[in-house]
Amino acid sequence: MKFNHHMSMDKPVCFIDTGSDGKLRVQQSALQILQQIQQPVVVVAVVGLYRTGKSYLMNRLAGKQSGFALGSTIESKTKGIWMWCVSHPTKAGTTLVLLDTEGLGDVDKGDPKHDTNIFSLAVLLSSTLVYNSRGTIDNKAVMDLQYVTELSECIKVKSSDEDADDSSEFVKFFPSFIWAVRDFTLELKIDVLIITITTSSCYCAELFCYSSFLFSKHFISVIEYNFPRDCIQKFFPSRKCFTFPFPTAPENMSCLESLNSADISSEFLKVTDHFCQFVFHDSCVKRLKDGHTVTGRVLGHLAKTYVDTISSGAVPCLENAVIAMATIENEAAVKEGLQVYQSGMEKLKDSFPLELKDVSSEHQHLSSTATQAFMKRSFRDTDGKNLKSLEVGNVRSFRMMVNH
Ligand SMILES: Nc1nc2c(ncn2[C@@H]2O[C@H](COP(=O)(O)OP(=O)(O)O)[C@@H](O)[C@H]2O)c(=O)[nH]1
Ligand SMILES: [Mg+2]
Incomplete structure (x- = not known):
């Protein structure tokens, strides 16, 4: 597939899947x-x-009728994580990367940690996480979020204090966290979540998770009951909830992809449009823990680093990832700088003798x-080691040339 930085991919590709050894790998x-x-x-x-x-x-976020394969069987079509890079519809100079994950809770997955790993990777790699569920936000929907409660064991912020939470x-x-509730019919249950309506529309709300609910009959499960809510509240900096109505008549549901918009409920189209606008407008550029902007190139390295860590049985760590990214980017920055110097010197040879x-x-x-080329790409070259190595390289090239 041909692709350059200002062109969009015409279709998604598999990004992360499971190899024959049963371990996750990046394509x-x-x-x-x-x-x-x-x-x-x-x-x-x-x-x-x-x-x-x-x-x-x-x-819909890609602005396309089709792309990511829709599952027509009970087994999810999407194995692992698929990726689609398109130019950002509203932020010039930015690429929108859509990651579609295989369905959690699918049968026949073998490794019981598989779902947790996919969930963790989605959290680690995204700047906006959409949690999608069908029906109402009832207790079951919240309990399905068990993966959120496991995150504190699956992700580390600092590399020191290995065991510290x-x-x-x-x-x-x-x-940021967006809960998309599909086929929403019932009113949100107040004993499950308190939703503060902050906009004039009734389908987009601020998610505020209620955490002091007392489960009268089964007191023992109060903590268990509140835990996923606490985690959503505690972990995600912003939380929104969108409620989508049924998209179309039941008999049309399985061929949604090929329907004209005239056959899709206008209310559904309105919510979908509102959802997309919100995502385009509010989703931030992905950043590393130290605030460094993630480019497509860095995202690839980041995915590789996290997947390799998970496959080795270790816990991915945000701080270690910054160090790993800095090492990769700084080495590349030295190469880029050297290239600039050497190609300039090559040109100078044409006007020899000088x-x-x-x-x-x-x-x-x-x-x-x-040096400027180097600085553009390098980050966290705190002791100047990489800049030094560029300078040494330049001087070496210079000497070689003068001696010839
Ligand atoms: N009832 C209902 N079906 C939908 C909705 N959106 C998509 N579908 C249909 O549900 C099936 C599964 O959709 P898909 O996007 O593959 O689900 P995924 O497995 O979560 O990725 C397809 O036949 C879709 O046409 C929706 O909002 N409500
Ligand atoms: Mg799917």
């Missing part, structure tokens, strides 16, 4: 696509049970251009 072809994206990325990931309309909703810091680095002072002055000039 090389997806990495190659990301490698070419120098723009900052806004990453929107969707999670939730299978067959709840996740892929359909992601296609640092989930109190999640909120600073986690994606006086040494002219060559020296060109060396000065190219060195500073090379």
